[in-house]
Amino acid sequence: MKEIISCCGVVCTSCEYYPEICAGCPAIEGKAFWLEYTGGVICDIYKCCILEKKLPHCGKCEELACHRYFDTPDPTKTQEENEADFKRQMKQLRRMK
Structure with missing residues (x-):
């Protein structure tokens, strides 16, 4: 399976919600299921x-890592899970730079 990575650094294809609940941000254009919460x-x-910025x-x-990473935690996860996700995202984004 080809690895799919969202603009925020989440490896969509490694996410527990992929593909049944979420097809990944590139496919759903940022309309994540957790926005309902x-x-x-x-x-x-x-x-x-x-x-807006037209960046890949x-x-x-x-501005990385900007306030948006802290203003929009995944409400389906604990604070500890969100912090671990953030660290993984920053590591992934540094590799992609």
């Missing part, structure tokens, strides 16, 4: 990176 329409990170991923952004 926050009332959002599109992930703020995806919106900023892909739609956040590793190309001078």
Whole structure:
């Protein structure tokens, strides 16, 4: 299976929600399933990176890691899980830079 990586550094194909619950941000265009818990329409990170700045991923952004990573934790996960995810995302984005 080809590895799919979201603009925020999540390896979609390694995510527990892939592919049954979420097909990955490149496919769903930032409309993550967990937005139903926050009332959002599109992930703020995806919106900023892909739609506004037209970057391939956040590793190309001078503001990495910006407030969006902390303002939009996955509400289906604990704080510890979100912190571990953040560390994995930053490591992935540094590799992609």
